[in-house]
Amino acid sequence: MTGELSPIDKAKFVAAKRAVDFIEDGMRVGLGTGSTAAWMVRCLGDLVRNDGLKIKGVPTSTRTAELARDVGIEVVTLDEAKWLDLTIDGADEFDQELNLIKGGGGALLQEKIVATASDQMIVIADVGKEVESLGAFPLPIEVIPFGWKTSKSLAEELLVSMDVLGQDVTLRMNDDKPFVTDEGNYILDLHLGRIGNPHQMAMVLNQIPGVVENGLFIDICDVVILGYGDGRVETRDINEGTIAQDRLEFEGSDNLFTDLQD
Structure with missing residues (x-):
């Protein structure tokens, strides 16, 4: 259950949980790659199965495509979708201008193509991914x-x-x-x-x-959602210039994600 997760995994979970609130019925959504993005795909699959959310997902890697299908998300190609309403992905680093380093999982090419074919890109991350200057991560x-x-x-x-x-x-x-x-x-x-x-x-x-x-993802990201190990969530919108803070409570029944591995 989420109560048994490490603080870093709790941070990833709450960021992912908050991010799927941006997704509406009928959207075409880019699905990122990596451990944090995997939490988001699982959260999204839960909404598809239990709440009847209808979306089309464009994955950024074969492993994300497999996970999306496993949790019940309809998977289409970018050519089929043509354009996306939203992409949600993780990041290896981000700075105050929401510039990113991505590609630690090796999917940077598809990730950048999908992100730039979207009306909006949301990055989900734990607070440790924020840096003053990019470059500490290779x-x-x-x-x-x-x-x-x-x-x-x-x-x-x-x-x-x-x-x-x-x-x-x-x-x-x-x-x-x-x-x-x-x-x-x-x-x-x-x-x-x-x-x-x-x-x-x-x-x-x-x-x-x-x-x-x-x-390097420069001037592509619109929103960063930061998760903390105690359930706090911070949403930064660079276009609106806003910062919103919230806290998500961990429910004992939230055991959907216990088999996710970093």
Whole structure:
């Protein structure tokens, strides 16, 4: 039950629970990827099954698609949906301007495409994801396998002239093999420490031959919902310039999420 969850999982749960309040009947909704987004998909599935909510979900990864189907959400492709009312996703980091680093789960390409095809993007996160400056979390870039070492070398050369603290670039691995995305690409992780100019970084990285997309989400997120381990929820709307605070009570019957793993 939720009472048995760790504080970090309680924070994820309440953020997810608050986020699904934004979803209305008939909406086309982008479904994010990652541990926090998984809580949201489960919450949404509960509304579909028990409250009769009718939506179409566009997942950002194969694992999110599988989870959505398992909990009863109708899954469609982005091409079928054409445009989305809302996308809800997690983040690895976000700053005060609601710029994000995403891609820790390796789904950054689909996540960015889905988010930018939406009228609104809501990010759900625990309070530990907020940072003064982006970059402590490694910045992922998705590259095609052909010539990935060349793309890596070009990224390392580029970083010499950028306002960052670190310049180490590593290939993401899955055991003893390169991690492969849903699109069959590789991920390079940039260990930067701090990114002085995220806007510039996002633009120049995509100019490197072989780079498909980077994990900087700049001027895409509209709302961040922060969860706390004691049930508090803070909703920040950058367009409205508002901050709302609330608290969600944990019910003993809320045992829907106990099998979720980080």
